[in-house]
Amino acid sequence: MTYQIGEVLFSEEQIRKRVSELGREISRKYCGKGLTVIGILRGAAIFMSDIVRAIDPSVNVAMEFMRVSSYGNGTDSSGEVKILQDLENPVKGRNLLVVEDILDSGWTLHRLKEYLLQREPASLEICVLLSKPERRQVEVDVDYCGFVIPDKFVIGYGLDYAEQWRHLPAIHIAKPVEEAPGR
Ligand code: XMP
C-alpha cells in the first residue's frame, strides 16, 4: 500500500496553539526545577524543538535524544522495541520528560518507561503530540497529550510514512493511493 498526502487534520496554527498550552502546563509544574527533556527520534524531532521553546526560562532544561524502533517501513507495530540510540548522560535523580510523536499500540512508551525507570530518575513524565486510543494494546499513562485522534495513519510535523513527509508543517491524514487514482 502506498499513500499520498490527504486532508489536514491539524493546521500549523492549531499545532502552535496546543504546543504553547502544553509548554505552559509543563512550565508550571517544573518552575524553578531542572528537567531533562528526552526527544524520541525521529518522529518527535519537530515537536521536541517546538515544545522546548514553549517552556519558560524558569525551568532549567537539558535536552537528550533517544532513537528507538518499533516499526519497520510500514504502518503496523512489530511489537518489538529496540533501542538504537541511548541517552548520552546519566539521568539518575533527574526529572525526566519523554517527548514522543504518537501513542499508538502503547508498546514503545511502555517499554521505554520501564527502561528509564531502571535508571532511577527523580521523576518521569510523558508528553505525546498525538494519541490513538482505539489502537491501544497496552495502557500507558501520559501526562501531556496534544490531540486525541481516530485510527487513521497520519503524516507531517515529524511523522512519516516510510521516511516521507516528516517536513510538512501541518498534520495530515495519509490517504491510500487506491482511493484516489490518478491524482
Ligand atoms: P506504539 O504502537 O509503540 O507506536 O505506541 C508508536 C510509534 O508508532 C509510530 N506510529 C505512527 N507514525 N503515523 C506515523 O507517522 C502514524 O499514524 C503512526 N502511528 C504510530 C510512531 O513512530 C510512534 O513512535
Ligand code: MG
Ligand atoms: Mg515513524
